[in-house]
Amino acid sequence: MMITSEVTEIGPNAIVESDPIAILFGPEATNNLKDVAVIQKFDVRHPEFNLRRGSQISIRNHTYTVTFCGKLVNANLQGVGHVTLCFSAIPETPLESAIYLSPEKFPGFTVGDKIIYTFK
Numbered sequence: 001m002m003i004t005s006e007v008t009e010i011g012p013n014a015i016v017e018s019d020p021i022a023i024l025f026g027p028e029a030t031n032n033l034k035d036v037a038v039i040q041k042f043d044v045r046h047p048e049f050n051l052r053r054g055s056q057i058s059i060r061n062h063t064y065t066v067t068f069c070g071k072l073v074n075a076n077l078q079g080v081g082h083v084t085l086c087f088s089a090i091p092e093t094p095l096e097s098a099i100y101l102s103p104e105k106f107p108g109f110t111v112g113d114k115i116i117y118t119f120k
Contacts, residue, residue, distance in 0.1 A: 005040035026081025055119040070096035
């Protein structure tokens with residue numbers, strides 16, 4: 001199954017060059033969250049996610065493989081469009097609201113980018 005979202009806003013403090021993560025939220029995010037987040041809007045209302053290790057996410061002509069998917073990820077994406085994308089190795093104690101991706105290369109984000117979540 002594939003679910004697509006589009007980047008509609010990028011907060012002024014959302015991208016930090018030295019920190020290879022992106023915090024994503026849906027359009028209902030508060031203004032405080034929008035300041036530090038990449039806002040995504042899904043192509044379907046209330047999509048049902050089943051992301052897990054081995055799923056793929058494509059951003060800006062880069063395809064990433066999920067190496068870790070936290071327990072909270074699918075429910076958070078379905079509810080408020082939230083996930084933290086980590087383009088780094090899995091730490092000893094990974095975030096349960098995060099997806100860790102390989103390769104560990106930050107793609108950058110621009111308004112209008114498509115994010116494609118692919119899973120079984």
